Amino acid sequence: MTTVAKQDPADSARIKAIEEKLLANPEMAKLIDELGTSTTDANDLVRGLLQASINRGLNAEMDAHLGYGHSDRDGKTAAGQGNHRNGYYPKRVDSNYGPIDVAVPRDRNGSFLPTMVPKGSRRLTDVDDMIISLYAGGMTVRDIQHHMITSMGVDISHETISAITDAVLDEVMIWQNRQLDDFYPVIFLDALRIKVRDGGRVVNKSVYLAIGVDMDGIKHILGIWLAKEEGASFWANVCANLATRGVQDVFIVCCDGLKGLPQAVEATWPDSMVQTCVVHLIRAANRWVAYGDRKAVSAQLRKIYTAPTEDTAIAALEEFEASELGVKYPQSAKVWRDAWDRFIPFLQFPPMARKVIYTTNSIESMNNELRKATRNRVQFTNDESAIKTLWLMICNIEDKRAAKRAKQGKRVAASSGRLIEGRKVANWKQAINQMAVAFPDRFEAYL
Structure with a gap:
């Protein structure tokens, strides 16, 4: 007999609250309606939500960096004219649900460093972390490529997988040269x-x-x-x-x-x-x-x-x-x-x-x-x-x-x-x- 684990009431309440907030947000509700009527593929719906949340998150990061919001003129005046927004640049990153197009905000001083989509990154970190975890577990590059295609439908080249794992070399060097007792x-x-x-x-x-x-x-x-x-x-x-x-x-x-x-x-x-x-x-x-x-x-x-x-x-x-x-x-x-x-x-x-x-x-x-x-x-x-x-x-x-x-x-x-x-x-x-x-x-x- 199979036992089904009961969901924690607190978790259920949190999930319901999140759903209500999503539906209460006019932009998010409109996006869900558009995606729901244009396709029957749930993958597209999730990818669209992820894209919208990342773009919103990047703008929130810029607000925190500058110290005032996008339309906050009083905040902009209080912060001074030392730095301000300077448009966006487009960027495409891979994810578990396919490619995502994001608009990364720029500032005049060029001092803004986003954390949600770091500079130089071509994939969201969950894919990178999965590849590194599989590699650390003993799987070869070809094994990982086959696993990503069969289990997630993501086709990643040998060169890309090697580049992802090579990203840890700096961390290896730091560890290998750290101070000892x-x-x-x-x-x-x-x-x-x-x-x-x-x-x-x-x-x-x-x-x-x-x-x-x-x-x-x-x-x-x-x-x-x-x-x-x-x-x-x-x-x-x-x-x-x-x-x-x-x-x-x-x-x-x-x-x-x-x-x-x-x-x-x-x-x-x-x-x-x-x-x-x-x-x-x-x-x-x-x-x-x-x-x-x-x-x-x-x-x-x-x-x-x-x-x-x-x-x-x-x-x-x-x-x-x-x-x-x-x-x-x-x-x-x-x-x-x-x-x-x-x-x-x-x-x-x-x-x-x-x-x-x-x-x-x-x-x-x-x-x-x-x-x-x-x-x-x-x-x-x-x-x-x-x-x-x-x-x-x-x-x-x-x-x-x-x-x-x-x-x-x-x-x-x-x-x-x-x-x-x-x-x-x-x-x-x-x-x-x-x-x-x-x-x-x-x-x-x-x-």
Whole structure:
């Protein structure tokens, strides 16, 4: 049995009041009569009403800009002769209901900037917002074009759709170059692989995301960087970018053994530590192990990263190497040996702090969402297109997460917003206290 939702009486009253006002307006009533007798197409009626309301709204904007109405001579005199109306110019904009012709008022000084139909715009914003939303959800330009034709009867070219999505590039640049905090206790770095057209051929490139945890435990996406090959020079540019944007110090950078990153971090922030993600080490070690033995191998490896000291950890590694499983899978032990210098900083931390830097899962969850969203795209046309698309996808993912948290009734930190995950790292208060006690010289200036 289908249940029909009852309309809110307050909404019904508002709708009725609006209808009465429309019918009471002689101009609007005349327009409705004309449209109703000239066509049976309801689309034309709505388009005509929209056109009339936009023209009326533009004139109201001009009245507010000048400080007096169109026929208000007394108001014009009171406002002085510094500025006044200077006719109109015609403009055609697309909408969900077809093209609309509007008359945009002008002023003598040329200082009037309409908001209903902004200068340079060729479409009403609802169409633009829909296209950007579909693009952010992972649909390709061709998919969007097909969707607009089939669902709305609006035929928009590939070039127009690209131009609409390109409009966010300025916003991307503002976000990518925004000021950051001067200190982040933890920064997580991770990458995903995408295909980008470069110089007439398609190549694999890595997209790197950085998530910084501030002193309150809130996670922020600090930036997006694209590279064909990682190395010391690339990471030096990334670190220089963060430093230029205000990051004066980082306590620890957690990553997956990225080549050249430790040297770049230590050169930019000499007191920082680079920590290899423990979960990545476990996965890399198990890559060489038969499925039936992975549980047993992981149990022995656990003794290494739960060891209280470096001496205990190396003893646990040697014990694994000498065991039957260690002899059977020597490459698993070699993974830990090769990463040892970047693993041992982990052992200096107290238990709660270890839980924070144990894994880069907080950034991997974002990357997994991005992989799902990019699945439809065989390739990106260029680097700018890749950055733009990924930024829009991140906005879309974060909006969905915020809506989910709001539905569940979870509180969101006051500083959270778009591109912020909106909740603190688990057990952050205990972790930051333990780190501050263990390393007082590093935290004293920021507490």
